[in-house]
Amino acid sequence: MTGINQQRLVDHFIELVKIDSESGNEKAIAETLAEQLGQLGFRVQRLPVDDALSNGFNLYARLPGSLPGSTLLSCHMDTVSPGNGITPIIENGIIRSDGTTILGGDDKSGIAAIMEAIRVLQHQNRPHQTVELAFTVYEEGGLHGSKQFDMSLIESGQAIVLDSGGDIGTIITTAPGQQNLKITLEGKPAHAGLAPEQGINALTVAAEAISKMTLSRIDNETTANIGIVRGGNATNIVMPSLYLEAEARSLDDHKLAAQVHHMVDTFKQAATHHGAGLNIDSQRAYNAYRIEDNHPLVEQIRTAFCAMGVEPKTRATGGGSDANIFNEKGLTTVNLSTGMAKVHTTEEQIAIDDMVAISQFLTHFLAS
Known part of the structure; x- marks a missing residue:
């Protein structure tokens, strides 16, 4: 039994994608998430960035756990354009936009999955490791938010960015x-x-x-x-x-x-x-990063996917993400798929089953 509340997950995702947050205009989404994370018991810090970069701020949040270990989970809050006035449509288990904008699953699907996993763990009163969050501004077009992120706050020695497409179970261990x-x-x-x-x-x-x-x-x-x-x-x-x-x-x-x-x-x-x-x-x-398949973080992720019956696969990508910056700054980081598809286009979409699956993965990973 996964405990994932599909309707709650979808409703939260829909709420997030309806908040306009093209790169540089992240204030509204950052304020919303700061409040929601506080309600979940996270200690939240609003981290300033250059005014010329964004009207918003990076978010750091920490939720202590009773299990050994600590992991940073990260997503970016901004979207590419056209990303204002998004009207999500749900059809045959797929969420897409009305065709006039992108959907914003890149990267709000990751944010919704993280927060659903935390809700499940808390509702089931399951022990979990300490969770740190890094939600960044202006990732699109230069990874600028992560470049300005205050790394001194981060206590974890490993991180997972949820900002890729492909099958659930895809682990990006190499990026250019x-x-x-x-x-x-x-x-x-x-x-x-x-x-x-x-x-x-x-x-x-x-x-x-x-x-x-x-x-x-x-x-x-x-x-x-x-x-x-x-x-x-x-x-x-x-x-x-x-x-x-x-x-x-x-x-x-x-x-x-x-x-x-x-x-x-x-x-x-x-x-x-x-x-x-x-x-x-x-x-x-x-800079490029390359993490070996036998790295303990990759092994932990494999174990969590296998526990839910998903075959994990490591691969390289041709795209950059905040994982590049975190690795460059000394924090071992991989990038996982949330199932997002056709990103950066008005045909962007994501399957509800994939959103449920990546949320389920996070509950397995954090509680193991």
């Missing part, structure tokens, strides 16, 4: 590092009809560089993409400047460095060839 590139090409303006040969077209420079650049899937561990391009004011002006944003990711730090060097060098060669100016701001967004 990411490097961000902001590129500005400076050409030379000229009248496109009267004297185009006197100009240097920044778009031509970029096109030459990109045509010689290896992008998309590099190998089974490495990807690269150019996602933002801005430039030009009129068709009768040779484009004087162009701004681009790109990224590279890899599970292997050496491969990531090599890919970034290739991208930067290709831009440099094209700029030199055309006599254009070039500025590249290259910043590490987050």
Whole structure:
């Protein structure tokens, strides 16, 4: 008997996704969760972040347990856009939006699961380990909230982030590092009809560089993409400047460095060839992490999944999460699937059975 109250779980999830919380606008969701966690007996601390980052705050909460051990559970409170005015629809056991917005299961499904598990443990008066929570702002688009999280508060030596898709039982033990590139090409303006040969077209420079650049899937561990391009004011002006944003990711730090060097060098060669100016701001967004399958945390998680009849599977991912930042800061962290699907799209959905299952897992894990 799991004890999971499916209706309560779904109702809470629906309540949370209806709270607008696009990245940078997390105040309402953070205030709501701080109050709800306090009602569950957590000692809650509101942790300030830079005003320019969010109108809200990170949340740290602690619930002492009577069993040995302590684990930090973490989710992010923000959503991507379009994430305002979400209207959830339940149909055939699936929760989705009405198609005009994302759903917000990324990552409020994790928050709802954690809180349902705590309610079950308390209702059944079951002993459990000490639970620490880290709910972060502005995870989407840079993992900014976890970067500013006050790690000195955390007493646990291990953590679980609930922020991935796939089958329940999926354990993300390997995730890539990411490097961000902001590129500005400076050409030379000229009248496109009267004297185009006197100009240097920044778009031509970029096109030459990109045509010689290896992008998309590099190998089974490495990807690269150019996602933002801005430039030009009129068709009768040779484009004087162009701004681009790109990224590279890899599970292997050496491969990531090599890919970034290739991208930067290709831009440099094209700029030199055309006599254009070039500025590249290259910043590490987050580092890769890799946790062995026989790590005690992974073994604990496997045991809890097996206890409920779910086959656990470890795998790598191509996406980053707060787990990258926590690992970088010395806290061993894995990322688990909540069953969320088609995230970051207006087709996002999650199965109620998966929400129940991940909540059930948490009760097994915390009470063992």
